[in-house]
Amino acid sequence: MSKQIVYYLIAFCFSTLLTAQEKQEVSIESLLYEMVDRDAIARYPDKNFRLNQASSYNRASKTVEDSVGWFTNHDFNKAETDHNFIRTEETDGEKEWVLMEHFGPGAIVRVWSPWLEQTEPGSDVIIRIYLDGNPEPVIEGNMITLFDGTGLIPTPFAHPSLRSGVSFFPIPYAKGCKITALKQPFFFQYTYRAYDDGTAVKTFTMEDFNKTKPLTAQIGKELNNPKNTKEGKRIAIDKKIKSNKEESVSLPQGMGAVRSLKLKLGDYKDPAITRSVILKMEFDGQETVWSPIGDFFGTGIGLNPVQGWYQTVEEDGTMSCRWVMPYQKSGKITVLNLGKKTIDVQLEATVGDWNWDSESMYFNAAWRGQYPVPTRPFSDWNYVTLKGRGVYVGDALTVMNPVRRWWGEGDEKIWVDGEDFPSIFGTGTEDYYAYSWGGRSTEFYEHPFHAQPRSYKYNKLNPKTANEKNSSGYSTETRTRALDGMPFERSLQLDMEVWSGTDCDMGYGVGVYWYGDANTTSNRTPDPKGVLELPPLPKGFPDNLEKNK
Structure with a gap:
């Protein structure tokens, strides 16, 4: 073999190796593609990471045993x-407040920054983002306008939400990240992936940011216009289902995955119907889904239209989800009617191909409800506790607040793999759901990854026009996860503080979603009695509620 041929073979092999390495490298581009890859979230991550959060949580919160510090509302x-x-x-006489600091490879995947005042948009706080120990920031700007869609990060990745700037645009780094403010910060949350040491990451640069603008625009269009897949075999139910009866349909045998699911009832005149109609799903002989349809699709109690990346509720009552739900051998979908009246149900599932491997996981959805939930003494209300391996991917919370005053000062606390202190310690329930100034922020809003389909008497069909502060009645908040999905190897526990400004009895109901192995378990079990115990609306709701409440 000539030296020239050997040279070309070596060059070809080297170029092939580089291409493979580039494909494996975490970058702005790879994370943007991952954001809209619904198959990816149904497999355990091939690049292991822990989702962490730097926030302004109250530093007095140290241990559960110290009930005063644990629930002090000063975050x-x-x-x-x-x-x-x-x-x-201080550097050269300039003072900076350090908000986040992480050493090692990672990526910022979510930012939440609230207005400084509830009736005055914006903030005067400037932040700097330093990467890989560089003394010069790669990003510097106003902590609101950077992330509200009017500045550096375009919509829908960044947007104004309600009285906040929120961003899901990925900012990867190879060696470390530090975020500072040039004056004392107000509230803040920076959620980031902490990858295992040795993970190849291409650090964010403005040059790469500008190069990926065409891809960013393409992904943004996909996020704003989610499509139900049309490729695959369609399985349907079109039946009348009597009280306490159910109808089922089997999925095609062999490996496959539900890629879209649509459900529509004959009418929604009784709002309780979205709580009394149950969706059940079974894969490979195990029931992994048991949830009221309102909590599964994110509409809450009654019909509240909303559009997101994974879930859509249309004005005509059609509810869709686009979670990928793989299985190895068999599957079954069941609709159960726990209400008193016969219902008309149309259901359609599209089942496509899936290559099951060791990282494939089953989709799970469960529900928990409680009424009454006393707001005193302050407490942590458990959404779900999971044992085994999986990825937590979202939730839909519906509360019933019997008074006008704000109900949601409680922080989320998420423990992963038995850690002593939560990886995620938040600053308020509304902050977890990506808005701020709860009580005043009762407007409808929607985004690909979070929404408020209903608050007080308002929804998409009845938008807010007044500027009153009244958070009584039912409120539904949704959050689904893509880049901020939470992997766990042994366990995950998600609690939300019950922290109202009023001593009263509330109602809580939550739908939770995760992927897990066959032996991953949860503390949630079917609750056919609980779904029928709908928390009653307060006397005089909505317009004649006692003013002192």
Whole structure:
């Protein structure tokens, strides 16, 4: 063999190796593709990471045993004595407040920044994002306009939400990240992936950001216009289902995956119907889904139209989901009517191909409800506790608040794999659902990954026009996850504080979604009695509620 041929063979092999390495490297481009790859979230991540969050949570919260510090509602910085950040430091006489600091490979995947005042848009706080130990920030700007769709990050990745700037645009880094503010910060949340050491990451640069603008625009269009797949075999139910009866349909035998699911009832005149009609799904002999349809599709109690990346509820009552639900051998979908009246149900599932491997996981959805939930003493209300391996991918919370005053100051606390302190410690229930200034923020809003389909008497069909503060009645908040999905190897526990400004009895109901192995378990079991115990609306709701409440 000539030296020239050997040279070309070596060059070809080297170029092939580089191409493979580039494909395996975490980058802006790879993360944008991952954001809209519904198959990817149904497999355990091939690049292991822990989802962490840097926030202004109250530093007095140290242990569950200290009930005073654990529930103190002071997760912001306003006075000089407030220290809900990492530290301050000075360079050449300039003071900076350090909000986030991570050493090692990672990626910022979610940012939440609230207005400084509830009736005045914006903030005067400038932040800097330093990557890989570089003394010069790669990004610098106003902590609201950077992330509300009017600045650097375009919509829908960044958007104004309600009285907040929220971004899901990925900012990867190879060696580390530090975020600082040039004056004392207010509230903040920076959610990031902490990859295992040695993970290949291409650090964010403005040059790469500009190069990926065409891809960013393409992914943005996909997020804003989610499509139900039409490829695959269609399985349907079109039946009348009597009280306490059910109808089922089997899925094609062999490996496959439900790629879209649509359900529509004959009418929604009784709002309770979205709680009394249950969706059940079974894969490979195990029931992995048991949930009221309102909590499964994100509409809450009654018909509240909303559009997201994974779920859509249309004005005509058609509810869709686009979670990929793989199985190895068999599957079954069942609709159960726990209501008192016969219902008309149309259901259609599209089942496509799936190559099951060791990282494939089953889709799970469950429900928990409770009424009454006393707001005193303060407490943590468990959404779900999972044992085994999986990825947590979202939830839909519906509360009933009997008073006008704001109900949701409670923080989320998420423990992963038995850690002593939560990986995620939040700053308020509305912050977890990506808006701020709860109580005033009762407008309808929607985004590919979070929404408020209903609050007080408002929804998409009845938009808010007044500027009143009244959060009584039913409110539904949804959050689904793509890049901010939460992998766990042994366990995950998600609690939400019950923290209302009023001593009263509330109602809580939550649908939770995750992927897991066949032996992954949860503490949620079917609750046919609980779904029928709908928390009653307060006397005089909505317009004649007692003013002192």
